[in-house]
Amino acid sequence: MSQVPISWFLTLSxxxxxxxxxxxxxxxxxxxxxxxxxxxxxxxxxxxxxxSYQLKQVDGHLFVFFVMVVAAAEAAVGLAIILTVFKNRxxxxxxxxxxxxx
Amino acid sequence: MDVILFLVFAIIAVLAAINVVVxxxxxxxxxxxxxVMGSLAVLYLLLxxxxxxxxQVIVYAGAVMVLFIFVIMLLNAGAEARKGRxxxxxxxxxxxxxxxxxxxxWFVERIYPxxxxxxxxxxxxxxxxxxxxxxxxxxxxxxEITSILVLIAIVGAVVLARKELD
Numbered sequence: 114m115s116q117v118p119i120s121w122f123l124t125l126s127x128x129x130x131x132x133x134x135x136x137x138x139x140x141x142x143x144x145x146x147x148x149x150x151x152x153x154x155x156x157x158x159x160x161x162x163x164x165s166y167q168l169k170q171v172d173g174h175l176f177v178f179f180v181m182v183v184a185a186a187e188a189a190v191g192l193a194i195i196l197t198v199f200k201n202r203x204x205x206x207x208x209x210x211x212x213x214x215x
Numbered sequence: 216m217d218v219i220l221f222l223v224f225a226i227i228a229v230l231a232a233i234n235v236v237v238x239x240x241x242x243x244x245x246x247x248x249x250x251v252m253g254s255l256a257v258l259y260l261l262l263x264x265x266x267x268x269x270x271q272v273i274v275y276a277g278a279v280m281v282l283f284i285f286v287i288m289l290l291n292a293g294a295e296a297r298k299g300r301x302x303x304x305x306x307x308x309x310x311x312x313x314x315x316x317x318x319x320x321w322f323v324e325r326i327y328p329x330x331x332x333x334x335x336x337x338x339x340x341x342x343x344x345x346x347x348x349x350x351x352x353x354x355x356x357x358x359e360i361t362s363i364l365v366l367i368a369i370v371g372a373v374v375l376a377r378k379e380l381d
Binding site: 165171 | 228229232248252258261270271282286345361364376
């Protein structure tokens with residue numbers, strides 16, 4: 114019987130989430146950090162779909178649907194913010210955007 | 216067959232995700248992220264989520280990533296500078312993340328010790344019909360609030376990106 118254990122899906126989701134966290138921490142470009150956030154959202158979506166399969170309920174799919182809508186809205190606003198930051202400072206390096214630091 | 220399908224696309228997803236993190240050029244990261252999203256769409260199909268798989272390809276791999284690549288090209292973003300790395304982050308970052316991954320995997324293995332299997336066709340509730348039914352009965356209020364959220368996001372993006380009129 115060729116069945117994929119459900120823990121494999123959840124472990125894949127954990128691996129993708131940790132890679133997203135690593136990208137968010139180690140990278141210094143604002144755009145790449147933003148893409149790492151999208152990677153984390155995708156990892157969590159995979160968990161939702163897997164639990165939906167396990168419980169044989171459709172509610173997890175609805176949650177993923179809402180996460181997608183929120184991610185699209187977040188991408189539109191976030192990229193507009195990145196455009197404004199670049200217009201004001203001519204840099205995409207997060208270390209140079211530090212006017213709130215001191 | 217299902218195991219082979221899972222392994223192939225899981226390996227593609229993990230390799231592309233590693234590529235997202237290690238590439239220095241944003242365009243390379245963005246294209247790798249599209250690879251992650253495409254292989255996740257195949258895994259969604261394996262889990263019986265047809266509508267979500269289609270939405271993943273259209274909304275994520277299509278709309279959102281096109282927006283990202285648009286902005287990268289508009290800003291003419293090059294490879295990022297490798298300077299000013301935090302000493303603590305380079306020392307502690309990788310071990311802490313591996314510990315987090317080990318903890319998550321340990322919990323998953325504790326909660327699901329004997330493999331209850333996933334096979335194609337094991338769950339058929341992910342059709343557009345059932346999702347639409349749930350969306351317009353149980354999840355009516357969140358759906359309407361979502362439309363207001365998207366409206367606010369449109370207005371916010373326009374206000375943020377407009378030219379100053381002075």
